[in-house]
Amino acid sequence: EIVLTQSPGTLSLSPGERATLSCRASQSISNSQLAWYQQKPGQAPRLLIYDASSRATGIPDRFSGSGSGTDFTLTISRLEPEDFAVYYCQQSGSSFVTFGPGTKVDIK
């Protein structure tokens, strides 16, 4: 099973600032099958990025993903008020899907 580690656990930023979230895998993820989700309180997760760098339908271009192998990054170029949430990475490169523990982006 591939274990995903996300850092930092909490990121305190102000609207307009740049957010950089990290996701590290315990072993290389084949075909860069790494996705990112946003979850707000009381809501289901929303897909942001898949295959490491492809934006899902309707996702603003301030969200971008990068990385390969074991190190992946989600970047939010300029935080909007609605971007304060928890972000999860998820891999499917191994036999079973696993999620990271999440990074909470809160307002500084």
Add this chain to the structure above:
Amino acid sequence: QLVETGGGLIQPGGSLRLSCAGSGLTVSGNYMDWVRQAPGKGLEWVSLIYGGGTAYYADSVKGRFTISRDNSKNTVYLQMNILRDEDTAIYYCARGRTHFDLWGQGTLVTVSS
């Protein structure tokens, strides 16, 4: 969209069946999953069904949970037996194999005596 039903309060050792009804998509033509989230915790993949009924399970539920599908009702089910305290969670139905692009609103399962 996907709509889950069937959650509730159940005693340890009991059984519950969750349903996930699809609209605007055909569940039999998609990879359909169950993903759960314990209160205040992260996401955990539970089970997948696709194709002719091929199914996979997380080790934590293998032998206790069964995923199935009724094509005529366009619905996916999760039969949960021998429930444990640690199965308490919101259960989401989601579409996808390598990533999940459509999610239901979730249904809460509480296992407690």
